[in-house]
Amino acid sequence: MTGPRTLYAKIWDDHVVATQPDGTALIWIDRHLIHEVTSPQAFEGLRLAGRRVHRPDLTLAVPDHNVPTTRRPAPIADPDSALQVLTLERNCAEFGIEHIAIDAPEQGIVHIVGPEQGFTLPGTTLVCGDSHTATHGALGALAFGIGTSEVEHVFATQTLLLRRSAAMEVRVTGALGFSIGAKDVALAVIGALGTGGGTGHVIEYTGDVIAALSIEGRMTVCNMAIEAGARAGLVAPDARTFDYLRGRPRAPAGAEWDAAVAYWSTLPSDPGATYDRTVTIDGGAIAPQVTWGTSPEDVVAITGRVPSPDSFADKDKRAAAVKSLDYMDLTPGTALADVVVENVFIGSCTNGRIEDLRAAAAVARGRRVAAGIRQALVVPGSGLVRAQAEAEGLDRVFVEAGFDWREPGCSMCLGMNPDKVPAGERCASTSNRNFVGRQGPGARTHLLSPAMAAAAAVTGRLTDVRELMG
Amino acid sequence: MTPFTTVTGVAVPFGQANVDTDVIIPARFLKTIQRAGLGRGAFATIREDPANIFDTPRNIGAPILIAGDNFGCGSSREHAPWALADMGFRVVIAPSFADIFAGNAYKNGMLLVVLPQAQVDRLLVAAADAEVTVDLDHQVVTTEYQDRFEFAVDPFRKDALLKGQDEIGLTLTMAPAVAAFEARLAAERPWVSGAARRA
Numbered sequence: 035m036t037g038p039r040t041l042y043a044k045i046w047d048d049h050v051v052a053t054q055p056d057g058t059a060l061i062w063i064d065r066h067l068i069h070e071v072t073s074p075q076a077f078e079g080l081r082l083a084g085r086r087v088h089r090p091d092l093t094l095a096v097p098d099h100n101v102p103t104t105r106r107p108a109p110i111a112d113p114d115s116a117l118q119v120l121t122l123e124r125n126c127a128e129f130g131i132e133h134i135a136i137d138a139p140e141q142g143i144v145h146i147v148g149p150e151q152g153f154t155l156p157g158t159t160l161v162c163g164d165s166h167t168a169t170h171g172a173l174g175a176l177a178f179g180i181g182t183s184e185v186e187h188v189f190a191t192q193t194l195l196l197r198r199s200a201a202m203e204v205r206v207t208g209a210l211g212f213s214i215g216a217k218d219v220a221l222a223v224i225g226a227l228g229t230g231g232g233t234g235h236v237i238e239y240t241g242d243v244i245a246a247l248s249i250e251g252r253m254t255v256c257n258m259a260i261e262a263g264a265r266a267g268l269v270a271p272d273a274r275t276f277d278y279l280r281g282r283p284r285a286p287a288g289a290e291w292d293a294a295v296a297y298w299s300t301l302p303s304d305p306g307a308t309y310d311r312t313v314t315i316d317g318g319a320i321a322p323q324v325t326w327g328t329s330p331e332d333v334v335a336i337t338g339r340v341p342s343p344d345s346f347a348d349k350d351k352r353a354a355a356v357k358s359l360d361y362m363d364l365t366p367g368t369a370l371a372d373v374v375v376e377n378v379f380i381g382s383c384t385n386g387r388i389e390d391l392r393a394a395a396a397v398a399r400g401r402r403v404a405a406g407i408r409q410a411l412v413v414p415g416s417g418l419v420r421a422q423a424e425a426e427g428l429d430r431v432f433v434e435a436g437f438d439w440r441e442p443g444c445s446m447c448l449g450m451n452p453d454k455v456p457a458g459e460r461c462a463s464t465s466n467r468n469f470v471g472r473q474g475p476g477a478r479t480h481l482l483s484p485a486m487a488a489a490a491a492v493t494g495r496l497t498d499v500r501e502l503m504g
Numbered sequence: 505m506t507p508f509t510t511v512t513g514v515a516v517p518f519g520q521a522n523v524d525t526d527v528i529i530p531a532r533f534l535k536t537i538q539r540a541g542l543g544r545g546a547f548a549t550i551r552e553d554p555a556n557i558f559d560t561p562r563n564i565g566a567p568i569l570i571a572g573d574n575f576g577c578g579s580s581r582e583h584a585p586w587a588l589a590d591m592g593f594r595v596v597i598a599p600s601f602a603d604i605f606a607g608n609a610y611k612n613g614m615l616l617v618v619l620p621q622a623q624v625d626r627l628l629v630a631a632a633d634a635e636v637t638v639d640l641d642h643q644v645v646t647t648e649y650q651d652r653f654e655f656a657v658d659p660f661r662k663d664a665l666l667k668g669q670d671e672i673g674l675t676l677t678m679a680p681a682v683a684a685f686e687a688r689l690a691a692e693r694p695w696v697s698g699a700a701r702r703a
């Protein structure tokens with residue numbers, strides 16, 4: 035008999051098709067999500083080799099990365115974007131894949147659509163040609179990003195050749211303070227681990243803070259596991275997970291639902307299961323987080339100051355900090371709360387869910403976007419999130435405050451569509467990456483939570499949301 | 505895929521640490537539906553400087569890139585190895601590589617050589633005026649200055665690179681094992697199947 039196992043080990047063991055002598059395993063893939071940017075070359079490969087999609091019933095497509103967020107339907111103005119979106123539609127028709135079209139009510143960011151549709155399920159292996167696939171780990175799915183060659187491999191075989199990762203536990207203890215949310219947890223974890231800290235590992239998030247988070251909040255935390263270098267992020271399925279999934283369109287129903295819940299209930303890590311590494315973070319000590327540099331690990335509390343490069347022991351880190359500060363046009367010692375921003379972006383697969391919009395609207399309600407703000411975009415993660423927000427009147431709160439209420443998509447998270455941050459300007463952004471040029475060439479990104487982004491919008495500078503909400 | 509044996513030639517002494525995939529190929533170049541032609545956009549931000557390391561006459565079309573620690577961190581975009589391959593690189597040498605980038609590079613027939621920082625530092629100096637040879641079969645990097653650095657490589661990946669083997673073709677030979685797994689899945693976890701069409 036095997037000893038106590040982790041959640042990761044259980045999912046892995048249940049998906050091994052074959053093991054090679056060198057330890058590489060052929061792993062079955064239960065769920066494959068595709069979008070317009072990383073799939074065309076994979077379909078091209080299938081076509082060239084005369085292969086077909088082995089299990090179309092396990093594959094779901096939705097365009098998201100470069101769809102416009104202004105009024106739709108309309109032809110996409112950018113010819114390259116239009117061609118990618120059209121190519122996805124044609125490829126899905128040719129290979130028999132279910133496709134959520136650009137003008138469907140359910141369209142949205144692939145990592146928001148998967149859980150929302152009940153396509154993402156606990157105990158499944160789920161892949162997508164996008165690095166933030168770890169998002170789905172919030173439901174207890176082993177989910178990770180893959181490259182286009184692997185997309186092609188999954189198309190043709192519904193499997194992947196993988197090596198088992200090490201298991202890391204990130205335990206967030208205690209309870210979060212007032213106005214502190216999942217995004218602050220996600221950033222604090224990366225600050226503690228560093229961008230390479232999770233390399234070679236699958237992270238399982240545990241502890242009272244994680245247990246108390248909503249499924250949406252858990253998605254925010256898992257979404258950023260990749261920014262700590264981890265292969266995937268996981269949270270054990272619990273009653274909250276089952277409540278979230280019950281009745282969703284692509285989730286099991288009836289007797290299958292009962293059988294599924296019985297199986298899912300066996301998945302949490304056994305008492306006494308060992309992790310290769312455990313990191314404990316005091317959740318009660320987490321303040322609102324904001325990044326100052328060009329890597330997600332360049333993060334401090336909003337009450338903090340821009341660090342001096344000399345404060346880093348490592349020489350590469352020092353050099354990187356010098357470059358970051360130059361790019362960000364920041365001087366060491368500046369209080370983060372004194373940094374003026376011109377753009378605000380609320381959205382993305384990190385923070386484009388209903389709960390995120392509620393948190394931002396709570397700050398925006400009855401206030402006005404500051405005069406110096408040139409763009410304040412609110413981009414729901416999916417058409418269903420948008421509809422829900424409108425049913426709750428959140429769109430009116432945003433519009434009355436002077437925000438721009440948009441159609442769903444990835445938008446300013448990576449600026450593949452027309453939503454970009456102009457060169458040299460700053461953006462308070464709820465997305466997950468502050469890399470050089472990520473939101474547009476020369477754009478300066480400060481990552482933070484939806485509540486903090488709304489606070490920045492109404493004051494025109496990075497702001498401790500607790501001061502507004504206290 | 506072209507079989508990989510030994511590569512000898514100019515090695516670009518780049519050496520920068522933590523180069524992410526947005527630096528290797530910025531998002532604005534991803535709106536393509538083909539693999540070829542991405543070399544034009546590779547390292548675009550760095551190459552805005554006319555004196556950049558990639559566009560010196562000696563380095564154009566070089567087969568080897570010497571990079572810094574944690575090369576290829578960031579996104580899973582496979583456009584990064586496509587762009588590097590389109591520039592002419594068949595080998596990247598660095599102290600470490602990001603996981604996903606490493607997997608993508610191998611799948612595109614690119615060899616990643618991991619060497620300790622001190623050896624990479626030495627190569628960065630030597631490569632300025634000497635050719636570098638990477639011999640996959642014997643797992644060794646040598647220079648015209650008699651440097652000789654051995655490296656480790658996953659035997660499975662080595663074999664695939666040497667044979668120029670397509671991974672999908674290899675997996676399809678395991679179809680019976682896959683079929684047996686699918687039968688078990690249908691019996692034990694029937695709710696997994698048919699999901700995409702359930703709505």
Ligand code: SF4
Binds near residue numbers: 098143444
């Ligand atoms: S929202 Fe951003 S991070 Fe998420 S899938 Fe889209 S581009 Fe990627």
